[in-house]
Amino acid sequence: MKKSIPFSAPDITQAEIEAVNEVIQSGWLAHGKFSKRLEELFCEFTGAKYATTVSNCTAGLHLSCLAAGFGPGDEVIVPAQTHTATAHAVEYTGAKAVFADVCTLTGNILIEEIEKKLTSATKGIIPVHMAGYPVDMDGILRICEKNNLTLIEDCAHALGTQYKSRHAGNFGISGSFSFYPTKQITTGEGGVVISNNELVIDFINKHKAFGINTTPEMRKRPGVYDVHGLGYNFRMTDFQAALGVGQLDRYNNNLANRQANGKLYCELLSNNKYVEFPRYTDDNSYFLFQILIKPPIVRDSILDKLIESGIGVSIHYATPVPLMSYYRKKYGYVQSDFPNAVSYGNQVISLPVHSNISDNDIRYVVQTLKAFLDEE
Numbered sequence: 001m002k003k004s005i006p007f008s009a010p011d012i013t014q015a016e017i018e019a020v021n022e023v024i025q026s027g028w029l030a031h032g033k034f035s036k037r038l039e040e041l042f043c044e045f046t047g048a049k050y051a052t053t054v055s056n057c058t059a060g061l062h063l064s065c066l067a068a069g070f071g072p073g074d075e076v077i078v079p080a081q082t083h084t085a086t087a088h089a090v091e092y093t094g095a096k097a098v099f100a101d102v103c104t105l106t107g108n109i110l111i112e113e114i115e116k117k118l119t120s121a122t123k124g125i126i127p128v129h130m131a132g133y134p135v136d137m138d139g140i141l142r143i144c145e146k147n148n149l150t151l152i153e154d155c156a157h158a159l160g161t162q163y164k165s166r167h168a169g170n171f172g173i174s175g176s177f178s179f180y181p182t183k184q185i186t187t188g189e190g191g192v193v194i195s196n197n198e199l200v201i202d203f204i205n206k207h208k209a210f211g212i213n214t215t216p217e218m219r220k221r222p223g224v225y226d227v228h229g230l231g232y233n234f235r236m237t238d239f240q241a242a243l244g245v246g247q248l249d250r251y252n253n254n255l256a257n258r259q260a261n262g263k264l265y266c267e268l269l270s271n272n273k274y275v276e277f278p279r280y281t282d283d284n285s286y287f288l289f290q291i292l293i294k295p296p297i298v299r300d301s302i303l304d305k306l307i308e309s310g311i312g313v314s315i316h317y318a319t320p321v322p323l324m325s326y327y328r329k330k331y332g333y334v335q336s337d338f339p340n341a342v343s344y345g346n347q348v349i350s351l352p353v354h355s356n357i358s359d360n361d362i363r364y365v366v367q368t369l370k371a372f373l374d375e376e
């Protein structure tokens, strides 16, 4: 019988819904205690000194780029395989996003490709821990130190990702996390920026709230404040934060399930001659479980059959960002500039790995996939 297996499904408990309702009924919808609590929990979970809630991960990356002082005339290196948000965050500041090619197996930015893109205008690097697989941070830190570059981590996939026993997001001036509904935890839209640098978190705190110098609770008289910079309104509401608190409280269990699911996929697909994927590691958050379909089998043919059979799958990311119309027209890139990112985009499939998929459903996904591969 045909099964329906969703690619992802937000996992929200009744207690979390009640917590959101309580905040809404309290009348205190922004600047509340749940934002603070979520920030504390994030520090505990990631080991960072500071954390601040934001309206989404893109806003967190944008504010981090501003805190780094990126601006017109500067170049910042980002991976060619990522969500467009990584590059947009750089370009919002007037700096140029310079794309580096990625590993054909993990989709992560390659150190040797970064080196090829360094110029006297390079000011920073924003690596992405693709699908939760940790980037080679020793390599990144070496380049940053040698060339005096600022490091910002795009941690949209990296809640639970570790590199040498240190949580992702702790290696540079900041790490920005996403709580979009498909992510490991959700607040609808939302995110958190972590940092170990007081000046950076202070800058982000002020600039996520218009550049105002004081929070409401710091003011002697309500309504009396000064504005110190051209800030934005990039805050998270307190009812979103209440949802985030419940989600993060349960995340250890969710992460363990994702990792167990990743491990099972690795076991069931090992030695299959038609697919490739990075070997299992406990350092991976398994935001996604990605496989690469080896040519001459055509990825889209397998993808379409999986969808047709009721299995939720996706592609992260079909078109490398420099080849999206906006960046292609702006900088004149062609496919051959990013051969690895192009082949990754053509071969990759993301399989359902979320915390609520059962072992039986994973076995069913793999069995169905193998049957389609054998047919080709």
Ligand SMILES: Cc1ncc(COP(=O)(O)O)c(C=O)c1O
Binding pocket: 056, 057, 058, 059, 082, 083, 085, 086, 128, 154, 156, 157, 177, 178, 179, 180, 190, 191
């Ligand atoms: C790698 C990466 N960076 C940034 C973002 C942007 O996150 P948000 O939607 O929270 O702004 C995403 C979103 O999926 C992403 O995948």
